[in-house]
Amino acid sequence: MTVSAIIAVLLLALSQDFIVAAIPAAANSVVVTHVASDYFPNAKGDLTRFDVDARYVGYSSETQSWLARIDPSSGKTDEEIATQLIEAAYAHAFNPLDPDMAADLTALLAAVAGSEPPSTIERRSSFEVSVAHAVKWASCAGVFSCLSGTTCTFSLDIGKAPRSHCENQGGSNCCISWSNYNIRAGFFSTTWTTCNSEVQAEQKSDASCEGYGTNDQGGDVCLSNRANGCT
Structure with missing residues (x-):
């Protein structure tokens, strides 16, 4: 491809509202997808921010197999279901002493119950x-x-x-x-x-x-x- 052609392609890409580019097939990778609302059909709050839709790369084969086997629907309680969603997001077994994981578990269960206050985050540039x-x-x-x-x-x-x-x-x-x-x-x-x-x-x-x-x-x-x- 000539230099002028490359420039033309770059200018065309910059003119688009969004990029649609293919993720190359990565060796040693696994895709994990969980929609939180599927596991909490009676949730009273918005669970969108707890969805997991990710490609994990570079983890051990054991970790990737574990990630692929995570099944929140197997949980017998809301807490067990929520815990597995959080594990999928962090690619790590749940640790109650991890402040991030513990806070996410509390926030997810609160959203399910509808007791979480509306977000006050202002989306700005x-x-x-x-x-x-x-x-x-x-x-x-x-x-x-x-x-x-x-x-x-x-x-x-x-x-x-x-x-x-x-x-x-x-x-x-x-x-x-x-x-x-x-x-x-x-x-x-x-x-x-x-x-x-x-x-x-x-x-x-x-x-x-x-x-x-x-x-x-x-x-x-x-x-x-x-x-x-x-x-």
Whole structure:
């Protein structure tokens, strides 16, 4: 392909409302999909943010087999069902001493009961660094930069499921996820470069970061330790 043809293709991609690019078949990967509302048909709250729709790469064959076997419908109580959903999101056995996992279990059960207050998060054009759902930033930096397309080539299929991609790096569950399909071209790399600068400026070793904006300005992209987003 000539240089002029490559430029033409790039300009065409940037003119689109969203990217539809194929995720290359990855060796040693497993796709895990669970819709939370399927397991809680009588839930009184919105369970969308607890859905798990992810491709896991780089985990041991034992971990991948375990992830593929997770079946929340086998739970006998709401807590058992919720626990398995959380395990799928973190690619890790539930640990009640893990503050993130414990908080997610409480939040999911509250949403099922309808007792969780409405979210007060204001979706605006912004990038927010947090210690919630944090990863070892230095361990995950290479994965995040690669997935965002900043330092290496990797295509995320944001027009289709899965809507998360997690890789095991240094023992960390490094996940990049997005909450809708209307992601503007370049927003993954914008989120990574901005978030990385913010984390470095704040001198954090553990962090998560979310980039979100209006439909005209990007989308909603999360860099964290779980497959179902930052919030």
